[in-house]
Amino acid sequence: MRSMLQRFVAAGFLAAVGLGLAGLAAPSTVDAQTQEPRAVLGEHRFIWNSFTRTPFPRTYVRNLTGGGKFTNVEYIPSFTIGETEIEAVKGDLLFAELEFEYMHQIQPWLGMWAHIGGLARLGTDAGALLAQGVTAIFGYELGWLFRMYESESFILSGTASLSNDGVTDVNLLRWVEGIIDDEDHPLVLSNPRLRGTGGLRAAWGLNETWGLQFLGNAGYGESTVRGEGNRWFFDYAGSASIDLYPETNFPLGFVVSAATRSSPREGGNPDLRTTDVGLRTAFTGRNNYLIALDTSWNGFELADGDRVGLLRAGLSLQLFF
Amino acid sequence: MTMKRALLSVVTAGIVGLMAPGAASAQWVVGAQGGLASFKVGGDSPDKASYGSQVRGLASGILGYRIGDSFVLRIEPGFIQKGTGVAYDVEDVEEPVDSLSLNLNYISVPVVAQVFTRGGRGFATAGLDVGFLSSATLATESGSQEEDVKDLLESTDVSWLFGVGGVVVQRGFDLSLELRYSQSLRKVLQESAEGSAEALPDGFRSSGFQLVAGITWQLGGDR
Numbered sequence: 119m120r121s122m123l124q125r126f127v128a129a130g131f132l133a134a135v136g137l138g139l140a141g142l143a144a145p146s147t148v149d150a151q152t153q154e155p156r157a158v159l160g161e162h163r164f165i166w167n168s169f170t171r172t173p174f175p176r177t178y179v180r181n182l183t184g185g186g187k188f189t190n191v192e193y194i195p196s197f198t199i200g201e202t203e204i205e206a207v208k209g210d211l212l213f214a215e216l217e218f219e220y221m222h223q224i225q226p227w228l229g230m231w232a233h234i235g236g237l238a239r240l241g242t243d244a245g246a247l248l249a250q251g252v253t254a255i256f257g258y259e260l261g262w263l264f265r266m267y268e269s270e271s272f273i274l275s276g277t278a279s280l281s282n283d284g285v286t287d288v289n290l291l292r293w294v295e296g297i298i299d300d301e302d303h304p305l306v307l308s309n310p311r312l313r314g315t316g317g318l319r320a321a322w323g324l325n326e327t328w329g330l331q332f333l334g335n336a337g338y339g340e341s342t343v344r345g346e347g348n349r350w351f352f353d354y355a356g357s358a359s360i361d362l363y364p365e366t367n368f369p370l371g372f373v374v375s376a377a378t379r380s381s382p383r384e385g386g387n388p389d390l391r392t393t394d395v396g397l398r399t400a401f402t403g404r405n406n407y408l409i410a411l412d413t414s415w416n417g418f419e420l421a422d423g424d425r426v427g428l429l430r431a432g433l434s435l436q437l438f439f
Numbered sequence: 440m441t442m443k444r445a446l447l448s449v450v451t452a453g454i455v456g457l458m459a460p461g462a463a464s465a466q467w468v469v470g471a472q473g474g475l476a477s478f479k480v481g482g483d484s485p486d487k488a489s490y491g492s493q494v495r496g497l498a499s500g501i502l503g504y505r506i507g508d509s510f511v512l513r514i515e516p517g518f519i520q521k522g523t524g525v526a527y528d529v530e531d532v533e534e535p536v537d538s539l540s541l542n543l544n545y546i547s548v549p550v551v552a553q554v555f556t557r558g559g560r561g562f563a564t565a566g567l568d569v570g571f572l573s574s575a576t577l578a579t580e581s582g583s584q585e586e587d588v589k590d591l592l593e594s595t596d597v598s599w600l601f602g603v604g605g606v607v608v609q610r611g612f613d614l615s616l617e618l619r620y621s622q623s624l625r626k627v628l629q630e631s632a633e634g635s636a637e638a639l640p641d642g643f644r645s646s647g648f649q650l651v652a653g654i655t656w657q658l659g660g661d662r
Contacts, residue, residue, distance in 0.1 A: 222563075224554050225509055230563045230601075260601045260620065262565055278565075280599050280622060282646075284481075310481050312624070312644065314599070 155406040155438035160271030160323025163361055163405075167398040167412060167434075169375035170331035170357040172221070173275040173319035175229030175263045177439040179220045182235075182412065184432020186213035213384070214238045215432060221263070231279075233259040237384070255383065257283030257311070263319070271323045276316070277335075283311040283383065285342075311383075313339025313351075326364035331357040333377075342381050342388050349388065351381040361402050369403025375414075382418055384428070392418040398434075408436040468503035468511055470655030472615075478521040478647030480541070480627070488527045492647060493540065495520030499547070501655055511553040519547045519570065521645050524580070540578050543592070543627075543645070545570035549600060564602040568621060571595055591629060596645070598623045604651075612656050619649040 157164050157174035166172045168182070188211035198204070217235035224230055236256035261279025268274075286309075295301075315337035322330045335353040355377035362368045375396040381388035396414035416428040479492035499517020506512065525539040551566035572594050578585040604617030623644040 224556055224561075224563050226557075228554055230565075230603075280601075282622060310644070312622070314624070 156408070157321075158323070159273060159321055159329065161326045161364075162323035162329035162359070163326075163364075163402070164321055164323070164329050164331070165359045165361060165371040165373050165398065165400050165402060165408060165410070166321070166331060167357065167373045167375060167396060167410070168217075169355040169373075169377050169394070169396050169414075170333040171319060173263070173265075173273050173321045173331070175221070175223050175225075175227060175265055175275065177221060177223045177229075178436055179439075180218070180434060180436040182215065182217040182432045182434045184215045184412065184430060186215065186416075186428050186430030187211070188213075188426050188428050211239055213428070213430065215430070227265040229263040231259075231261050231263065233261075233281075239384075254286045255283050257281060261315075272320070274318065274320045276318055279315045279317075281311075281313050281315065281339075285309045285311060309340075311340045311342065313337050315339075317353075327361055329359040329361075331359065342383075346388075349381065351379070351388070353377065353379040355394075363402045369401055371398075371400045371402035373398035373400070382416070384416070384418070387419040390419045392416055406438050408434075408438075410434045410436070466505035467658040468501065468505060468513070468655050469658060470501040470503075470612075470653055471499070472501060472515065472517075472651050472653030473498040474649055474651035476519055476521060476621075476647060476649045478523060478621075478645050480523045480643040480645050488525055488538075491524040491526055493522035493524050495522045495542075497547075497649060497651070499549070501653060503553070503655070505657070509555045509557075509559075511555075513549075513551045513553055513566075515547075515549045515551060517547055517549075518573075519545050519568075519649075521545065521647070523645070538580055540580060541588075542574075542576045542578065543572065544574045545596060546573055547571075551600060551602075555606075559606070559608075561603070561605050562615075562617075564600065564604070564617065564619065566600045568598040568600050569595065570598065592627050593625060593629055595625070596623055596627065597625050598645075602649075602651075612654055615651075615653045615655070617649075617651045617653070619651060620646075621649060622646045 154163075155176075157172070157176060164172075164174070172178075215235070215237040217233065219231060219233040219235075221229045221231035234257070236254065238255075239253040259279055259281035261277055263275055263277050265273065265275045315335050317333065317335035320332045324330065333353070333355040337351050337353075339348055339351075341347065341349050355375060357373050357375040359371065359373045361371040363371065373396075375394075375398070377392075377394040377396075379392045379394065382392050394414060394416045396412065398410050398412050400408050400410035402408065410433075411431065412434050413431045414429075416430070417425070418428070419425050474497055475494055476497045477492045477494045479490050481490075497517065497519040499515040499519075501513055501515050503511045503513035521543040523541045525541070527538045547568050547570040549566055549568035551564050553562050553564045555562045572589060572592060575587070575589040575592050576585050577588045598621045600619055600621050602617045602619035604615055606613050606615040623646060625644070627643055627645060
């Protein structure tokens with residue numbers, strides 16, 4: 119009986135998705151004829167990245183495959199036993215990262231996006247594994263992007279979104295410390311991070327070559343620190359986008375970005391803001407897709423107070439419809 | 440009594456007025472919908488236990504107001520059941536064994552923005568669902584034992600809804616089928632009750648999918 123019900127539900131879900139997609143993908147009347155796949159403002163064809171994201175409610179699909187590395191992280195500080203000084207245990211932390219995002223243009227002024235992604239953090243040597251353990255974060259974001267103002271060269275859009283990350287943390291050192299202290303420190307901790315966010319995104323096309331983008335987000339939700347409760351967080355980012363293709367016929371573009379975030383997704387101390395800088399290098403020779411190499415540096419503080427840097431790189435593919 | 444009559448007259452006049460031919464541009468939408476809801480709870484599960492989704496039902500009325508060609512603001516008062524199973528690891532059994540079932544029944548009042556695509560055959564929805572807990576039980580899978588846990592849970596729940604769907608336009612009415620995702624924003628267990636229900640985590644929320652079929656009629660205006 120239960121399996122029949124489940125089959126019925128599965129069939130219904132497929133039917134709803136099919137009907138929904140058929141409806142959503144129904145031919146549009148005007149804009150599909152006149153709209154460029156990649157958004158153009160002030161003659162500049164934008165190459166937006168994950169820092170400032172897109173203010174254009176357009177249909178696209180994007181994925182990112184990448185990774186990152188913390189360097190020179192001190193896991194266990196140095197200490198002295200008698201006259202013997204025990205050196206600090208240091209090691210590297212690696213991230214592997216995977217993202218997939220789809221936005222659908224429901225109306226010329228409205229887009230709805232779904233983003234799923236995850237990252238796994240693990241030590242690359244015995245010290246790192248013992249002290250920091252393994253962390254995996256996997257979650258989703260659902261949101262609406264609505265155009266508020268648009269002129270020949272400028273666009274301002276608002277966003278409303280909900281994200282939920284599941285964080286799983288396996289830490290052998292914490293577990294052993296719990297046994298020594300006769301306290302209940304679990305080996306595996308799982309922790310959801312549910313957050314609601316509202317924001318503004320803007321883009322300004324200066325000319326064929328140059329464009330500027332801005333993003334501001336305010337959100338409320340669960341902290342990266344387990345058991346801390348809810349808190350507010352604010353993110354800001356700015357980007358300059360340069361497309362060499364129109365003037366030089368060389369199909370290359372760059373986006374230089376800077377951002378600062380509170381309570382970052384990667385974890386760490388939520389009371390100190392991150393400092394993030396990024397560079398996107400993209401193939402811009404086609405109007406309907408982008409292939410880009412995203413590199414960035416993130417500076418933030420781990421929960422134990424270590425100020426660290428994270429270098430990351432990823433290959434991104436975006437298709438525009 | 441006079442006051443009540445006056446209020447009733449105003450409400451009746453309002454409804455008649457809205458439904459009158461002269462109010463055709465008002466474009467009210469009325470209807471009903473029903474479907475299936477597959478929910479599970481999220482949060483730390485008890486030792487050697489895991490949560491699984493269970494399929495329940497939902498039904499509601501629809502009162503909507505069309506603004507422009509593509510936007511309808513809807514209120515959908517109704518009833519929704521949310522359930523989750525708790526399965527425990529049992530020695531010498533490979534898969535966790537379904538053992539407990541949490542059944543939550545809510546009177547729900549979703550307020551939903553529905554935006555149609557340019558062709559009018561597809562739509563996306565988003566909104567908030569305020570739920571008032573009407574009953575809550577924790578039962579064994581066999582149904583032989585059942586415990587009322589309503590006093591341990593928050594009396595109201597607020598969920599965020601996202602959905603996509605399609606519509607088939609018929610003469611005089613519309614049929615729709617929609618897939619919705621619902622994520623509860625509030626923790627279900629009362630803070631004072633944390634630790635008192637061993638099978639339930641302290642900070643759990645419910646989330647899940649809804650498959651909703653609906654029928655609507657538009658009162659006045661061009662369809």
